[in-house]
Amino acid sequence: MKFSNLLIPTLKEAPSDATLPSHIYLIRGGFIQGVGSGLYNFLPLGKMVLDRVRNVVKEELDASGAQEVSLGFVTPASLWVESGRFEKYGKELLRFKDRKDNDFVLGPTHEEMMVNLVKQSVKSYKQLPLNLYQINLKFRDEIRPRFGLMRGREFLMKDGYSFHSSEEDMKREFSLMEETYKKIFTRLGLDFRVVDADSGAIGGTGSKEFMVLADSGEDTIVVCKSCDYGANIEAAKSMPYICEEEAPEANFAKFNTPNVKTIDELSNFFKVNPYYLIKAVAKKALYDGEREEIVLFFLRGSDELQETKALNSINANDLIDISSDELEEIGLVAGFMGPLGLPNNIKIVFDNSLIGGTHLICGANEKDYHFVGLDLELDKDAIVDDIVSVKEGDKCIHCGGNLVYTKGIEVGHIFQLGTRYSQPLKAEFLDENGKTKPFVMGTYGIGVSRLLAAIIEQHHDEKGCIWTKESSPFDVCVIVSNAKDEKQNEIALKIYHELKAKNINSLFDDRNERFGFKMKDYELIGVPYAVIVGKKVEEGVVEIVSRDGNIAKEINISNIIEAVAEIV
RNA sequence: CGGAGUGUAGCGCAGUCUGGUAGCGCACCUGGUUUGGGACCAGGGGGUCGAAGGUUCGAGUCCUUUCACUCCGACCA
Missing domain, CATH: 3.40.50.800 (Anticodon-binding domain)
Structure with a gap:
């Protein structure tokens, strides 16, 4: 191609809202053009890169035996109503009506459509397994689009769905996809990690994320320095921590602690390691059907609450902050909350590390008082779970090595879905014995347009982009x-x-x-x-x-x- | 949604406080000089100042309403 014939509007200055290198250079280099919040046009150069990246994805997937299809971007809302996600998905789902007043959505992901497609044509175990994917536009009405292609509202995503007659076969495909994804990201020249992840809104059990390591990444990931363990902070695990400092010896008693509210103040007041203090974090949990309740999370004073883990521990949809006024209304005192003598209309959750805890200090649920010398005895029906963040310096559960934080850009996510969608949507087949069964599914995503941003985040200098061999618009x-x-x-x-x-x-x-x-x-x-x-x-x-x-x-x-x- | 801020030429900005002919740099067009690190000279085109309403002889500037966008927090490929 001759430069003089190409539309490559390079710019000396970047738009003022561009902060990340990828955003700045993709615009300055004439690859993309912003048209609205989270919406971008791809100019000739950008389209070339996009096509090349897309090709790598397609080649590797086809080689793995997956088949490409293309589903409608506009989806009848009825499918979403059936799966229960029409209400549940929230405002990110762009809904609209056609001239006949029928409801439609712009697909943010296509589980419903794909299940529907398969259910119409696959009836027998003999047709399984099946892995279908598409590389198509998605639309998510993000609360706050930013960082250019990194978090747009409209974006190109590869989404794949596999259908199996058994759990084992689904797991086999899951591993195959993990290997296939590694090939894709390696070919694109990316430095990445495969990490354990939270399954989030999509649901399912085992799930893994593919993280491109970059300081500008939006996710914090925990990696082991000695082995290849890696996990999103939302799902990371570490060995139980043992505090070497001595526990404060005291008989159980109520203690006057005037105006001592924070963990720091309390730790100074009693001259004890925060490990022996019980931290209480109050949140309001939101559930289906507008139901809400107050939840108190108890953890060691040396730990931080991990919100995603906390959310999962009670199966809620969302956790929101709660004001001290609201706390007072139900008889709690901010700064002095503890597990003893609580009003009975609130849910409580304990972190694993508190099990069998002794010599603890906690709030007395009374202004200016704490209990000391508490040996915790939990009810049988108390919720106990892992709800705290892994900290840097914690020990790896696999090898005991040191865990450290790093930042990553999520470019891929694979899930073991099971029958979560096939069951409600009645997507079933006949097995060897002529019995009806729901498909066992897996789902696999790659953020294709985000990959362009990820490549530049990892490959640039102060002068501009440095494309990798398989992503460059030209050799x-x-x-x-x-x-x-x-x-x-x-x-x-x-x-x-x-x-x-x-x-x-x-x-x-x-x-x-x-x-x-x-x-x-x-x-x-x-x-x-x-x-x-x-x-x-x-x-x-x-x-x-x-x-x-x-x-x-x-x-x-x-x-x-x-x-x-x-x-x- | 909560908090902060910004809308003036394709991009980056000044002008708004204190109302009086809409400006600067880059980019663009014409002519000329230049050609190994974003050159220079001369000339030129481009704006309903985000929108609507109001105050005023007169509004980019003051008032009201509204829309859009950005930044900081909670979501996701």
């Missing part, structure tokens, strides 16, 4: 130093044609611009290699450079095609 860029110089032009054009003949995807910067201007554009756009045709053509020499700065050498014109063919 090489041929740059004419002085476009008015006939000899340079002639040689460059010849090199360009020969590269093309060799099936090397080349961009020819033939614009009548100064050298520096074209180099800045080259660096901004980030094609991995450039052939620079300049003054030295008189001596029969051109230059080859790599965008990452690792190569810059002069090459005889007669050898240039081979030299390029070798590296791209």
Whole structure:
């Protein structure tokens, strides 16, 4: 392609709202164009990258035996009503009516549609297993779109769904998908980790996320320094912590603690490690059908509540903060809450680490008083669960190594769904014995447009993008130093044609611009290699450079095609 | 949704306090010089100042309403 014929509107300045490198460079490089909150147009360069990334995804999935389909973007709401998600999915689901006043939604994910498709045509175990996927637009009316392609409202996603006659077979496919995803992200040149994850709104049991490691990632992940354990902070586990400091010896008693409210203050007041204090976190839990209740979470003072784990422990839809006024209304005192003598209309949850806890200090549910010397005895029916965040320095449950935090961009997520959708939607088949059974399902997602952002987050410098081999819009860029110089032009054009003949995807910067201007554009756009045709053509020499700065050498014109063919 | 802020040329901004011919840089068009690191000179085009209403002889500027967008917190590929 000739640069002069392409629409590549590069910019010196980025829009003021762009903060991440990927957002800034994708816009400045003329890859994408913002059109509204969380909505982007893909310009020619962006479309090329998108197609290349999409191709890698497609090739690997097809190789794994999955089959591509394309489902309608507009989905009849009736399917969503059937699965119960029409109400439950919330405001992220964009709903609208057609001229006949029928309800529709723009698909944010396609479990319903895919189950529906399969249920119409698959009736027998002989047709299983089946893995169907599509790479299509999704729309989620995000509360706060940001970071360019990283969190848009409209985005390109690969979503796959597998159907099986047994749990074992579904697990086999799940592993196959894990391997396939690893191949995809490796081919794209990404540094990533596969981590244990929370299954969230989609549901199901085992679930794994594919995280591209980058400081700008929105997720905190916990990784082990000694083995390959990794988990989203929402699902991370660590070995039980044992406090080496001595426990405060005291007989059970009520103690006057005037105005001592926080864990820090309490720890100072009694001169004890926060490990021996009971922290109480009050939240309001929201459930289906507008039902809500107050929940108190009790944990060690040295721990932090992990909201997702907390949410899962009580099977609620959401946890929201609660004001101290609301607490007072039900007879609780902020800063002095404890597990003893609570009003009976609130739910309580204990963290695992409190089981069998002794010599504890906790709030007395009375202003300015705490209990000391508490040996915790839990009711049989008390909820006990893992509800705290793993901390840096905690020990790995697999190898005992040190756990540390890092940030990741979620680019893929695979779930073992089981029969969560097939059952309510009555998607069933006949097994070997002629018995009706619901499909056992798995579901697998990849954020394709987000991948472009993730690649740039991991591969850029202060000058612009540095595309990886399989994601770059072009393999090489041929740059004419002085476009008015006939000899340079002639040689460059010849090199360009020969590269093309060799099936090397080349961009020819033939614009009548100064050298520096074209180099800045080259660096901004980030094609991995450039052939620079300049003054030295008189001596029969051109230059080859790599965008990452690792190569810059002069090459005889007669050898240039081979030299390029070798590296791209 | 809670808190903060911004809407002026394609992009980045000034002008608003104190009402009086709508500006600057980049980009764009024409001509010329320049050609190994975002060049220079000369000339030029482009705006219903987010929208609606009001005050006023006169509103980008003051008042009211409204919409959009951005940033900080809770969701997700």
